[in-house]
Amino acid sequence: MKYRIVITTFILGCFLFVGLNAKSQEKSIYLFSFKHLKSSLGHEILFSPFLHHAKSPHLANYYINGGSLVYPTAVYNRVYGIITSTYQPKLRLVEFGSKASIALRIPMTLSLSTVDLKTKEGNKYTPSSVVSYNINFGYYEGSRDNALGAFSTEIGGLLGIDFGKDATIENEAKTGISLAAGYNIIYAPLILRKYDNEPRSAYKGLLSWGSLIGQVGIIKKGFSIYYAFGLNPTRVHYDDALGIESTVRTNTYQRLSIGFKLGK
């Protein structure tokens, strides 16, 4: 329900902006046409050094033995991007004069990242069966010693509105603003570290997830800055083995990128 409110608010706001801008400046509305495909397309490449971090939704439970009670703790897949690059083509669907446009962006991301499937406390989840060692140490789960793997990839679809620079091909403003929201699918890790001979199939359902994200951008001459963020995070409340309440935020996404326009 909340997702619908977010999306509806955002889309209504976009149309409100565009309508007001268009009305006040009495510009024409141009719809996308394949005849003018070239002028409707834009290309950017974005880089995020150490500024890319994502957590999956709560995917599984890691159980800690607390005597007569067993305490579930939230397991999530997390990605720390070391160097992340994103190719982001843009297609202007509707142009409102030369000032604003509604555009579809398809960000495609490849990240040199570390990936782990873990709890907030650092317990590393594995689908391997629990062994005596784990039970002796109070865990009803198997565990790994090292991170799950490396490299991740993402693909998304973002619908948004652009103002000012690069909103249309004719716009010559010095600065532009972009607001967008959509869905992003993450697949991580691309390279699975070998541990206990667990095949990739054993991690089915734990290595990819999708979530709603928003993206704001400032476009200047020669470069741009984008901040992408998760729109539907989840706060998981649980008790640790001492009965102390703890929380962890999952289904989060943050990527701060510097972008460069490709072509005109």
Add this chain to the structure above:
Amino acid sequence: MNKIKATFFIALFLVLTSCVKDVYLDPIDLPDVLTSEVIRVDKFSENEFFSVTNTGLYLQFDENDYVEYYSSDYADWTTFDWQQAKLSYQDGILLVSNGSKYILVSRNSIKSDEFDNSSLMLRPSSIISPSGVPLHVGFGDIQVDNNNELVYVIYIEKIESNGTTKIATEMKVSAANYDAIDLVFNPQGELVITTNPIYVVSDWNGNASNFNSIEPTNGFVNYKSIMQPTVVDGVLYGYSDAPSYYQSANTMYKFDLSSQTVTEFNLRDFCSYPDAVGGAEKHLNWNESNVSMLVPSEFGYTNVNGSPMSYIYSYNLEDETCDIITIPSSSFVQSTFSINDIGYNFNSDKVYIGLSSGLYVYDKNTDETSLFINSLLSLK
């Protein structure tokens, strides 16, 4: 227009920041008695089973539906011989008996007591009736019959909420056939006492005066008793001796009650045991004329994953065929001697293994062993 834009940004900000979803993970109360050393485990059906450990007793009625009682609820916990005790389970009521002591376990209570010891009750057995009445049957008096032969008189003790009643019956067994008694209810609800002769008692809930005596007239007529019996389509099947750790069993009987013919089977004729295996040490369960039993490996300690730790032999006494489930070693089961007990039922692909570190499940489909508690967690 600027006011509208500002309002939109504020609304968007408020919506975004209010969109955090809250999820709560509550601690799970699990049967902690199953994480201590398992003394015994028995499966009655796919989901019904019983286990007793150093810290308590667990009785499961269905998935995620169980009771547990702690050893502190029963003063004689440590002196009661759980491994040799006779079990009888009927619709959520479990009777555990050994010698003169018994424990009655149900969803709401656990009761331990002694049978009526005001008079002799030799080589007894106990069973719970289809209506939930615990019965204790054994030999009471020794008499001299009309042929001047010594005979033992069968006594029946009923345990009811308002007390116990113990009656001497007219059912007698020759001293030559004196052996341990065993009991079973046939599909008609009659009590079958598997001595030689067989007695089928229809008014067991009254004074037990209405009974049929079925003498073996053909085949192996000199048996003494038939242990761990079952009755299927007028045929009674059972062991020559109750399998136990102290006395492995290799011989079974088939008693056709209408033709009064007894057939003796040597299980080794159906399929041979691996080397260094003695025989069945525990009866597991019946399914029609199929019987399953625990046959431990005698190889002992091994570190090699996949080495046989124990076997479950399932025999079809009509077809004279057998099927074998091998329990392999794993990170939990590293020695034959580490297995305290095994529970298995024909209606399930899962074998329950009782170890010193708790109860484990071997899934014969996946060939994996895991902690039983984890299967409960997956249901939460």
